[in-house]
Amino acid sequence: MREEIVQIICESLSELNEELEYDSLRNINEETVIYGGDEGIDSLSLVRLVTDVEMQINDKYDASVVLASEKAMSMRNSPYRTVASLAEFADSELKGSV
Numbered sequence: 001m002r003e004e005i006v007q008i009i010c011e012s013l014s015e016l017n018e019e020l021e022y023d024s025l026r027n028i029n030e031e032t033v034i035y036g037g038d039e040g041i042d043s044l045s046l047v048r049l050v051t052d053v054e055m056q057i058n059d060k061y062d063a064s065v066v067l068a069s070e071k072a073m074s075m076r077n078s079p080y081r082t083v084a085s086l087a088e089f090a091d092s093e094l095k096g097s098v
Helices: 002-020 045-059 071-075 082-097
Strands: none
Touching: 002 045, 002 082, 045 082
């Protein structure tokens, strides 16, 4: 399941980057920085990404997963930092919803 979530995130980032044209998002993998630091996307783009990933996960797994939550915002290590951290968070939220 986690690998499928990674794929969803990578595809969503790639589609978003068709508009943004960030050099750092040309070769997306698990270590790709999503948010934070010099290479991350802006907050509006993050909202678009998270919304898209939520919708795709909800459709694919017929589950209600919320990735933009108080829990996510209050975590010591942001789940939005990299593709891998977002995939881990989404996977744990998905497992908790079924």
